[in-house]
Amino acid sequence: MKNALKLLRRLVVGMFLVCLLLPVLDLVILFSFTVKYSSNGSPYTMAEEVAEGLSETEDGYSLSPQVQESLKQAGAWAMLIQSGTGQVVWHTENLPAEVPLSYRASDIASLTRGYVQDYPTFPASRGEDVVVAGYPRDSFWKHMYPAWDMGLIKDLIPFAAAVILADIIVIILIYLVTDMKLLKSVGPIVDGIEQLSRGRTAYIRRKGLLSEIAQSVNKTSEILQTRNRELRKKETARANWIAGVSHDIRTPLSMVMGYAAQLADSPGLTEEERRKAQVICRQSQRMKNLINDLNLASKLEYNMQPVDREQVSLVALMRKTVVDFLNMDAEGKYPIEWLTREDAAPCFVYADAALLARAAGNLIQNSMNHNPEGCSIYVTVERQETTCSVAVEDDGAGITEEKLEELNNAPHYMMCDENVTGQRHGLGLLIVRQIAQVHGGDMEVGHSARGGFAVRIRLPLTERKA
Numbered sequence: 310m311k312n313a314l315k316l317l318r319r320l321v322v323g324m325f326l327v328c329l330l331l332p333v334l335d336l337v338i339l340f341s342f343t344v345k346y347s348s349n350g351s352p353y354t355m356a357e358e359v360a361e362g363l364s365e366t367e368d369g370y371s372l373s374p375q376v377q378e379s380l381k382q383a384g385a386w387a388m389l390i391q392s393g394t395g396q397v398v399w400h401t402e403n404l405p406a407e408v409p410l411s412y413r414a415s416d417i418a419s420l421t422r423g424y425v426q427d428y429p430t431f432p433a434s435r436g437e438d439v440v441v442a443g444y445p446r447d448s449f450w451k452h453m454y455p456a457w458d459m460g461l462i463k464d465l466i467p468f469a470a471a472v473i474l475a476d477i478i479v480i481i482l483i484y485l486v487t488d489m490k491l492l493k494s495v496g497p498i499v500d501g502i503e504q505l506s507r508g509r510t511a512y513i514r515r516k517g518l519l520s521e522i523a524q525s526v527n528k529t530s531e532i533l534q535t536r537n538r539e540l541r542k543k544e545t546a547r548a549n550w551i552a553g554v555s556h557d558i559r560t561p562l563s564m565v566m567g568y569a570a571q572l573a574d575s576p577g578l579t580e581e582e583r584r585k586a587q588v589i590c591r592q593s594q595r596m597k598n599l600i601n602d603l604n605l606a607s608k609l610e611y612n613m614q615p616v617d618r619e620q621v622s623l624v625a626l627m628r629k630t631v632v633d634f635l636n637m638d639a640e641g642k643y644p645i646e647w648l649t650r651e652d653a654a655p656c657f658v659y660a661d662a663a664l665l666a667r668a669a670g671n672l673i674q675n676s677m678n679h680n681p682e683g684c685s686i687y688v689t690v691e692r693q694e695t696t697c698s699v700a701v702e703d704d705g706a707g708i709t710e711e712k713l714e715e716l717n718n719a720p721h722y723m724m725c726d727e728n729v730t731g732q733r734h735g736l737g738l739l740i741v742r743q744i745a746q747v748h749g750g751d752m753e754v755g756h757s758a759r760g761g762f763a764v765r766i767r768l769p770l771t772e773r774k775a
Contacts, residue, residue: 388401513527661747687757700766
């Protein structure tokens, strides 16, 4: 209903704008239409110019050339009526033949208001005499009785404003009454679409002008709900299958690892057989790690992994993780440099310490896996205004732009699509991204300034509790 009221307000505002803009548009059109008719000037002004430009000489009267040219361009003529006698004592050469040359006082009063022989005439005084400027027939329309009641003039503006306001109200009422059924139909449809956008069920009663659209929205809602139910079933089945397979593989895999370890330590085997047993141990451990990663990724994907949050010092946690990996690197192929400043600001986050340690371990292990000949690894913890970040870089083989694009955009193992031929990258980075997202953060993958690979995790900062 809120959306319907918003739509109603917009319609009313639109109607007000139309009512305001239409008069302005009409005035602009009227001005554009009438401006071309004002170029000749006022005919009364022409009569006054004739009176000023007319001079008396010994031979009679003379009109200035400029005024003569103005009369010619306007197609007008002029004459001078002498006061007292009523005789025309001067006129232009183009004076029509049917125009009288003698006038009574009543005739002068008539031509002042209107016409002479249907020629519109406009007077001007020259001393006691009268100058008359005449124009061709049908060139001007003159109001013969220009008298208005003063009360009407005073009340005209407020009356016109009241009429315009009444017209606007009537237009809006007619518009609202006419489209009320449409508005009643639009409101439920808008609400239904909003419910669909939130993943909820939408049902709209089929009535009104938009009943067909309402039916389409209902069908769309049914289709989406059906697909959501099927998708949830598939996700549950996939998660259960992964958990079941992981559980079933662990027992035989543990036996394989145990027997392989015994063979690797057996003095009765040759050096070549002992080396093969060690390979079986390493690959079995790798399989176990992959199974654990797959199980964890599945739980994180479907929100089945419990997150035990507490206030964690990110600097202390990352330092401990680095120390653990240094202790495991007996050959010294992967030296780790701790680049976090000792006087750096404290970085506390509200998170699951085990998951964050797993994420950092995956990043360090990722550098080791992709650089079998060895590389240096650099770990940095920094604090920003609202976030804490952990950066893990290396100076190893690095990554191509194509692979970087794949890491940022290509689907991971947990994504279900039809591309089963293309090899996907491992679960390590996927788990890191999922752990960051579970804690309200994100992960950024890119090139290291040292020439290798770089990953940065950003997590929301929290104030340390006393």
